[in-house]
Amino acid sequence: MKNTLYLATIEAGKILKQSFKKEFKIESKDIISNLVTEVDRKSEAAIIEIIRKEYPEHYILTEESGAIITDSETKWIIDPIDGTINYAHGIPICCVSIGVEKSGELILGAVYNPFMDELFFAEKNCGSFLNEKRIKVSNENDIRKSLLVTGFPYNTSKSPQSELRIFSKVLSVDIPVRRIGSAALDLCWTACGRFDGFWEFNLNPWDVAAGTLIVTEAGGNITGLGGELYSIYGKQILATNGLIHQDFINLANE
Ligand code: IPD
Ligand code: CA
Ligand code: CA
Numbered sequence: 001m002k003n004t005l006y007l008a009t010i011e012a013g014k015i016l017k018q019s020f021k022k023e024f025k026i027e028s029k030d031i032i033s034n035l036v037t038e039v040d041r042k043s044e045a046a047i048i049e050i051i052r053k054e055y056p057e058h059y060i061l062t063e064e065s066g067a068i069i070t071d072s073e074t075k076w077i078i079d080p081i082d083g084t085i086n087y088a089h090g091i092p093i094c095c096v097s098i099g100v101e102k103s104g105e106l107i108l109g110a111v112y113n114p115f116m117d118e119l120f121f122a123e124k125n126c127g128s129f130l131n132e133k134r135i136k137v138s139n140e141n142d143i144r145k146s147l148l149v150t151g152f153p154y155n156t157s158k159s160p161q162s163e164l165r166i167f168s169k170v171l172s173v174d175i176p177v178r179r180i181g182s183a184a185l186d187l188c189w190t191a192c193g194r195f196d197g198f199w200e201f202n203l204n205p206w207d208v209a210a211g212t213l214i215v216t217e218a219g220g221n222i223t224g225l226g227g228e229l230y231s232i233y234g235k236q237i238l239a240t241n242g243l244i245h246q247d248f249i250n251l252a253n254e
Contacts, residue, residue, distance in 0.1 A: 013114035083182030099209025109210030187211025197240035
């Protein structure tokens with residue numbers, strides 16, 4: 001399964017690179033700012049084809065074409081481009097993200113940014129890797145010295161209170177925050193120590209399936225924003241190096 005995962009992620013990454021800054025169709029989905037491009041669809045079709053060839057019986061959950069539901073215990077969870085807005089604007093901060101669940105537990109994850117040629121990979125109980133080199137979360141234990149990252153859902157206008165409350169709490173104590181526009185990369189960059197922590201509301205399983213395994217296998221901690229048990233099907237995420245985790249929860253909830 002590992003080889004198929006690598007192959008699918010890398011082939012899809014090549015598609016992103018080939019079409020980058022070329023002319024392609026862009027459509028809005030449920031709201032005007034939530035985009036899908038022709039390249040998202042092409043990338044997703046290529047990934048599905050590679051998986052179906054090897055594992056026709058597996059369950060597949062994708063962002064753009066929904067689910068191929070089977071009674072297999074193995075589920076592939078696919079985001080063909082995470083960071084579509086960046087991609088559509090010619091910003092090379094985006095990636096392909098594929099996670100694999102077995103009986104409800106994440107067992108494999110791969111995230112590939114073809115523009116930086118960075119392939120993040122994790123296997124349950126075997127660690128996390130960036131281009132085959134082992135990665136670890138940072139060892140910063142002072143939240144005031146941390147670099148954090150967040151993102152905002154496309155429909156923030158519908159319920160801006162929680163998003164803005166936590167964002168302003170963090171800013172009120174002068175902690176630097178980035179917003180790079182790809183939740184999968186937010187997680188991977190936390191896993192390799194570039195960021196000390198990441199939080200967001202209202203993500204979908206395809207945004208986070210691979211990245212959450214990459215963080216936990218790199219030694220990080222993931223919960224909800226109040227410290228509750230995390231699920232990729234839930235609506236809030238706090239992923240940190242573990243050392244600043246409780247301080248973030250205290251700050252967010254004070
Ligand atoms: C989005 C990105 C972004 C996050 C959004 C996601 P997409 O995914 O991960 O960072 O803030 O909530 O929907 O639409 O580019 O696949
Ligand atoms: Ca996404
Ligand atoms: Ca996407």
